Amino acid sequence: MxxxxxxxxxxxxxxxxxxxxxxxxxxxxxxxxxxxxxxxxxxxxxxxxxxxxxxxxxxxxxLDGIVQRASGLVDALRARPAGEPVWDSLAHVLPGAIMKVLGERETDIAALVRVSAENPEMLARQLTAFARVERLLAEVIAERTGADLDRDLAPHLLAAVPGATMRAVLTFWADGATDASLPDLVRRSIAQLREGLPLGRAAPET
Known part of the structure; x- marks a missing residue:
């Protein structure tokens, strides 16, 4: 049976x-x-x-295949060494994950970005589908850091990083603003977020 x-x-x-x-x-x-x-x-x-x-x-x-592959991010993050800082774990996992999640062919990824920009239903579905993945990432981050998922905001903020990074990187890349590869753009994004975005600081006095 x-x-x-x-x-x-x-x-x-x-x-x-x-x-x-x-x-x-x-x-x-x-x-x-x-x-x-x-x-x-x-x-x-x-x-x-x-x-x-x-x-x-x-x-x-x-989007179903993408969402299923995105769930692998949770397992990849959980598999990182227990004492590793979360930012290090994200920097290790995310650059390679963007191609695994979205597919290896850049023309296919460009098609998804274009359709999402033109189709509100597709964008809404993406946000809904990835909300569960984000929740699972927050749970893993809370486990790794000893945070209280119900009381601490930090795990939720860090869990939002993968999705926000990928959306920003994809839009920037699809607009033809750079010749850099998607994994390289993700690496740069994680580094900038980790250090604190310069544009988020007060402008120096002149």
């Missing part, structure tokens, strides 16, 4: 992953308007009803 339940669960996860991958590919190749229950289902060779059983919207389907 246990093996049957395990097999069914693995099949469900595989179907969900296949649907999300198909939705992502359609968005990249043909735009978000091409992502429908019918088109995604046809790609995976299932019924549109099956698609709707797994996802409430096309935006959820497109």
């Amino acid at each position: 246990t093996s049957d339940v395990g097999l069914r669960e693995r099949k469900k996860r595989a179907t969900r992953a296949a649907l999300s991958h198909a939705a992502w590919s359609l968005m990249v190749e043909r735009g978000i308007d091409a992502v429908t229950a019918e088109s995604v289902a046809a790609t995976v060779d299932v019924s549109p009803r099956t698609f709707r059983n797994y996802f409430a919207s096309r935006e959820e389907a497109v």
Whole structure:
């Protein structure tokens, strides 16, 4: 009985992953308007009803694979040495994570940034989906630092760093303002945040 339940669960996860991958590919190749229950289902060779059983919207389907990979940030942070400062852990984990989470092809990442800028539903879905990942990161940070998650603000602030950094880096990169790679931009961002942003300080008197 246990093996049957395990097999069914693995099949469900595989179907969900296949649907999300198909939705992502359609968005990249043909735009978000091409992502429908019918088109995604046809790609995976299932019924549109099956698609709707797994996802409430096309935006959820497109982002599901990213959200699943983003959850790996929690495990990566937890795996860092126990005595390591959180800023060091973030600097170690985040630069490589941005490509793992979003995908290796920069053209695909650019497509996501473009669609998110043009589609309020996609942006709203991103914020909602990553809120849970942020909460899990806050729990790990609280464990590592001995902070009280319910009383201390610091774990929540640090947990917001990955999401805010990635959003800022992606927008800056997609606008063509730099030739630097995404991992390098993340490294620079973490270093600046850790030291205190110069623009956040009072201007020197002249």
